[in-house]
Ligand SMILES: Nc1ncnc2c1ncn2[C@@H]1O[C@H](COP(=O)(O)OP(=O)(O)O)[C@@H](O)[C@H]1O
């Protein structure tokens with residue numbers, strides 16, 4: 494069985510973070526593992542509180558995973574502090590981790606900051622360069638390029654700007670636009686649009702976590718990068734269309750719609 498690791502924060506209601514990632518791994522029939530960066534008290538209504546682990550405890554978790562069950566792919570989500578990013582980078586290099594997908598989580602849909610301002614530089618200059626693909630949403634892309642994005646042309650321009658300091662693939666997710674959910678994929682200067690109508694479902698908690706985990710699962714299964722992203726887009730679209738309705742806010746996805 495192929496193995497995939499998530500390095501992420503938690504969601505006790507299971508919609509986002511490591512819990513959503515593990516469900517996604519299961520739905521792809523890969524063996525899922527998790528290194529926890531932060532305990533996050535959150536639900537479908539928002540984030541109440543965050544408790545980060547220490548760099549030392551992160552290292553212990555890395556040792557447990559990498560010296561026992563080596564992952565075929567790694568997805569990285571919420572890492573809020575620069576010290577934790579430094580430690581993750583050190584450990585990924587130490588263990589020669591491969592197929593690294595970075596979802597540069599910055600703010601939850603409910604509006605809570607999940608990345609400290611002081612961590613942005615480490616994210617850009619240390620963690621992102623280790624990845625084969627990054628998956629920012631529109632607000633995250635705006636932070637990465639330092640200007641607003643209002644159209645598909647702006648998305649292409651932003652990808653070009655990011656390519657000046659990052660040579661891996663870029664998936665800019667279009668889920669924050671109102672009418673369409675078209676994602677822009679750039680691999681080796683080739684531009685692809687993954688098009689989708691805007692699905693009328695208010696329950697979108699954890700879409701970004703789920704999409705990046707699906708990409709990592711597909712990479713572990715041996716698909717090339719483009720195919721991995723295309724398959725992941727189909728998976729997230731199905732999970733949204735399955736119309737689960739749980740919780741009192743923006744609810745979680747139906748991760749097992751395909752089983
Ligand atoms: N209402 C929607 N209809 C169809 N696809 C959506 C919708 N909302 C999000 N998506 C898709 O879900 C994925 C995650 O996108 P997005 O919500 O922008 O990321 P994040 O959760 O990181 O903010 C993307 O593929 C996006 O196009």
Ligand SMILES: Cc1ncc(COP(=O)(O)OP(=O)(O)O)c(N)n1
Nearest residue numbers: 502503510601602698699700701702
């Ligand atoms: C622990 C944790 N990680 C990431 C997020 C953000 O999830 P995402 O899939 O980007 O989108 P929303 O859940 O904010 O809709 C999170 N909330 N918690």
